[in-house]
Amino acid sequence: MAETGRLRQTAVASPAINPVTLLRIAIILAVLAAWEFLAHSGWLYRDVVPSLLSIGRAMAALLTDRNYYFNLGVTAAEIGAALAIGGSAGLVVGLVLGANRFLARAFEPYLYYLGPTPKIIFFPIMIMWFGVGPESKVALGTLSCFFPVALNVAAGMRQIDKVLVRVGRSFRASTWQMVQKIYLPAMRHPIINGVRLGFGFALIGTLLAETKLSNKGIGFLIIQTYSIFDMPAMYAMLIVLFVLAIGANALIGKLGGLDSIKRN
Amino acid sequence: MPPDPVARNAILVAEDIIVRFDTPEGPLTAVDNVSFEVRQGEFLSVIGPSGCGKSTLFNVIGGLLSSHEGIVSVAGETISGPHKSIGMVFQEESTFPWRTVTDNVAFPLELVGMSKAKRVERARHFISLVGLDGFENRYPGELSGGMRQRVSLARTLACEPSILLMDEPFAALDEQTRLLLGDKVLQIQQQLKQTTLLITHNITEAVQMSDRILVMTYRPGKLKRVVEINLPRPRTSEIVGSETFGRYVAQIWNDLREEANRGMRDEEQNALRQEEQAL
Numbered sequence: 001m002a003e004t005g006r007l008r009q010t011a012v013a014s015p016a017i018n019p020v021t022l023l024r025i026a027i028i029l030a031v032l033a034a035w036e037f038l039a040h041s042g043w044l045y046r047d048v049v050p051s052l053l054s055i056g057r058a059m060a061a062l063l064t065d066r067n068y069y070f071n072l073g074v075t076a077a078e079i080g081a082a083l084a085i086g087g088s089a090g091l092v093v094g095l096v097l098g099a100n101r102f103l104a105r106a107f108e109p110y111l112y113y114l115g116p117t118p119k120i121i122f123f124p125i126m127i128m129w130f131g132v133g134p135e136s137k138v139a140l141g142t143l144s145c146f147f148p149v150a151l152n153v154a155a156g157m158r159q160i161d162k163v164l165v166r167v168g169r170s171f172r173a174s175t176w177q178m179v180q181k182i183y184l185p186a187m188r189h190p191i192i193n194g195v196r197l198g199f200g201f202a203l204i205g206t207l208l209a210e211t212k213l214s215n216k217g218i219g220f221l222i223i224q225t226y227s228i229f230d231m232p233a234m235y236a237m238l239i240v241l242f243v244l245a246i247g248a249n250a251l252i253g254k255l256g257g258l259d260s261i262k263r264n
Numbered sequence: 265m266p267p268d269p270v271a272r273n274a275i276l277v278a279e280d281i282i283v284r285f286d287t288p289e290g291p292l293t294a295v296d297n298v299s300f301e302v303r304q305g306e307f308l309s310v311i312g313p314s315g316c317g318k319s320t321l322f323n324v325i326g327g328l329l330s331s332h333e334g335i336v337s338v339a340g341e342t343i344s345g346p347h348k349s350i351g352m353v354f355q356e357e358s359t360f361p362w363r364t365v366t367d368n369v370a371f372p373l374e375l376v377g378m379s380k381a382k383r384v385e386r387a388r389h390f391i392s393l394v395g396l397d398g399f400e401n402r403y404p405g406e407l408s409g410g411m412r413q414r415v416s417l418a419r420t421l422a423c424e425p426s427i428l429l430m431d432e433p434f435a436a437l438d439e440q441t442r443l444l445l446g447d448k449v450l451q452i453q454q455q456l457k458q459t460t461l462l463i464t465h466n467i468t469e470a471v472q473m474s475d476r477i478l479v480m481t482y483r484p485g486k487l488k489r490v491v492e493i494n495l496p497r498p499r500t501s502e503i504v505g506s507e508t509f510g511r512y513v514a515q516i517w518n519d520l521r522e523e524a525n526r527g528m529r530d531e532e533q534n535a536l537r538q539e540e541q542a543l
Contacts, residue, residue: 163356170326170352171372171423172345181374185362 047231055239058232062240068221075206075218078134082141082202087195089142090149094194095183097150098157108154115147120208127213137209137217144205145198152197156190157183196252203245274301275459276325276350276427281334283320294320295332296484302427302461307453309462309470310478311516313524315531317485318463319355322431325461326352338427351425355432359404359415365391366400368415372423390418393452410441414448421452428453428460434469443501446472454498467520471495471512472503479516482523483530489519 032052038044039051050058062068097104097111123140130136160183168182184191210219218241225234283295294317302308312318323329325336327346335342338349346352359368366387373383391400394414404412413433420428433449434442450473453460464470470477477491493512495503503509 161357163354163358164360166328166354167352167358167360169328170346170350171375172348173375177375181371182360185360188362 047229050232050235054232055235058230059236059239062233062236071217071221074134074216075137075210078137078206078210078217079141079199079202081138082206083145083195083199085138086142086145086202087149087198090146090194090198091153091191093146094150094153095157095179097154099183104154108151111147111151111154115151119144119205120212123209123212126209132213132215134217137206137214140209141202141206145202148197148201149194152190152194153187156187156194159190160186192253196249199249199252200245203248207241273303275304275339276302276461277335277337278321278325279335279337281321281324281332281336283317283324283329283332293484295324296486297334298480298485298487299334300478300487300490302459305457305459306475307460307462307473308476308478309464309474310480311464311467311470311520312480312485313482313520313527314465315527316480316482316523318465318480319431321485322352322429322463326350326429328352348423349426351420351423351428353413353416353420353428353430353433355435357409357412357436359412359419361404364401364403365396365407365415368404369418369422371419386422387418390422391415393421393455394418395448408441410437410445413437413445417449417452421456421458426459428458429463430460431463432465433462434466435464442466442469443504447501449473450499467513467516468504471509471516472499472501477516479519480523482527488523491516 035049036052038049047054097108119140122143123136126136126139126143130139164182164186165178168178173181206217207219210217211223214220218237222234222237222241225231225237278301279299281295281298282293285292285294296317298321300308300310310318310321320329324332327336327343327350330345337343338347341347343350360371363371366384369387369390370378370383373386378386388400391397394417396411396414396418399407399411404415407415413436417433434445437445446469452458453473460473462470462473471493474493477493478487479489479491480486481488491512495506495508495512
């Protein structure tokens with residue numbers, strides 16, 4: 001046969017240190033140096049830019065503090081619950097809107113109008129309904145992550161290669177088989193992207209709510225350090241949070257099988 | 265000809281098929297009163313210029329288009345929707361990129377609830393039939409276009425359809441691959457005595473493979489002529505060079521040229537009209 005298998009591109013063996021990596025390291029070092037310089041310059045009000053050493057010390061204290069882990073757990077649980085509720089609701093709504101043109105035309109404008117609205121403006125209502133505790137944070141996180149997931153899934157469903165749907169129909173697949181064996185696998189990219197976006201929004205919504213009015217959670221701790229002007233502790237918390245968010249995002253990508261997706 | 269289709273050995277019968285579409289320029293008759301039948305074991309091709317409604321006909325017979333007049337019946341049973349006796353192969357890239365070759369071919373068997381061991385075994389058999397041994401665990405992204413089209417063919421054959429219905433399955437391939445793949449299809453068809461209905465715009469392909477060819481007119485798509493191809497079987501692509509082959513091609517091209525010309529003029533006028541509207 002006059003056909004050859006298309007070879008997958010293989011990664012070219014990289015030299016010891018890639019110039020891009022080098023530049024990235026240089027940027028980080030430059031930022032740290034500038035930071036340290038500012039901290040010691042005395043130009044700014046005390047501790048607005050604390051020295052790296054004091055931040056490091058604050059971080060060490062933070063990471064050995066049991067109270068911190070308790071609050072971290074509270075926030076993680078809130079975000080997890082928000083992602084679970086908002087994400088699955090978004091998935092279902094997205095699938096329905098993606099499959100049904102009539103419903104999509106009726107309801108999608110609402111999603112587009114409500115989607116970009118900062119959900120924090122609904123926080124007073126959430127407090128009224130669910131109280132000051134974690135419940136109102138979960139509610140706001142849910143609200144934040146629902147929209148991007150729903151819109152992504154609906155758009156993803158419409159981008160499915162139509163011929164694959166026709167293949168399924170020609171083999172007389174049932175509706176459930178179509179969803180399970182064609183729509184969902186064909187939509188794995190937009191679904192994973194939707195969940196990642198949803199995670200980001202759940203994180204923002206939950207933390208934002210915690211910083212507004214709460215009695216536990218990371219957001220609460222951060223705003224507490226701010227109100228007593230313990231800047232090193234605040235920066236330490238922000239850095240830890242930042243690292244955790246990146247890690248969680250990478251984890252979602254891994255679980256969603258981004259590696260296996262590269263095949264096509 | 266005996267009046268009873270069963271007596272004539274017809275397995276698929278299309279009677280008075282009419283398909284109309286609403287377009288911005290008004291109603292359009294894509295397929296106009298087309299009747300034909302496919303006999304048991306026969307290789308029948310429908311050929312026509314682009315715009316003759318042959319892909320519409322493919323969808324009607326495959327049961328994917330229900331808004332038509334006329335009746336399609338398989339072994340005397342009128343179809344409403346995709347029928348289990350008809351296996352379709354599409355023109356477009358239609359393998360599932362997230363499934364291996366084996367899982368692609370086993371897909372229809374999975375739908376009917378066949379056990380894993382059994383469907384893998386059956387998939388292997390058809391993968392081997394289309395000549396893809398050794399590629400069982402590859403993903404479509406790792407294969408060439410011609411190989412992917414063979415995966416689609418194996419997937420459809422795996423349901424062992426009474427009638428194989430193909431819509432320009434080689435249209436996206438280069439000429440050499442097309443000829444060789446045509447050989448493969450011929451060989452399989454002769455081996456399985458597979459009743460086949462091929463939709464195509466390629467004259468060489470149609471003459472090379474068919475027992476009969478239905479030539480369609482440009483819009484509205486009607487049957488213009490039925491050509492019986494009396495070339496010996498088994499055939500391969502070598503037949504393409506023979507004199508009789510050339511005569512058949514010339515005869516069909518004679519019929520088609522007029523239609524293709526009409527199609528081209530029509531498209532030019534459409535383009536002009538759209539240009540005027542745009543101004």
